[in-house]
Every structure is written in structure tokens, then in C-alpha cells.
Amino acid sequence: MQVEPENIPQYILTFFNEVNEYIDVLPTEFRLKLTDYMHLVAWQITQDLSDGLPDEHFRSIKGRFQEAKNTVLH
Secondary structure, three states: OOOOHHHOOHHHHHHHHHHHOOHHHOOHHHHHHHHHHHHHHHHHHHOOOOOOOOOHHHHHHHHHHHHHHHHHHO
16 A cells, blocks of 8 residues: 555654654553554545544544553653
């Protein structure tokens, strides 16, 4: 699958870059949820279903990331 970078919403790229900094130390459970979310995002983009705005799935995974990150950092 190839997607033009301009088809990927900026908030997704920013989030994935932030997560990438911590991916090796994040809990396995979070990484599995992240993989599921990445599949959803890829499907939305390839089907041209993304409106470029965060949806409830993004808010959920971002919240889980913050929790996982806080757990790792403390």
C-alpha cells in the first residue's frame, strides 16, 4: 500500500512521531492497541474516509498513550 504523505492528517504524523520516541519502553498492551489503531487509520486513508480531523478513536489512543507514557516515566 502506498499513500501520498499529504493524504495523512498532520495530527496523525505528529502523534506517531511522539509515540515513536517511547515505543521501545511502552507496555505491550498499548503497542497492540496502537497497531490496531494504525490499521484503522490506514484503512480510513486508503478508502478516503478521513476528514483530516481527530475522531473518537484518536482521542482514545492518545489518552492511552499519555497513561502509558506517564507510567513509564514515573
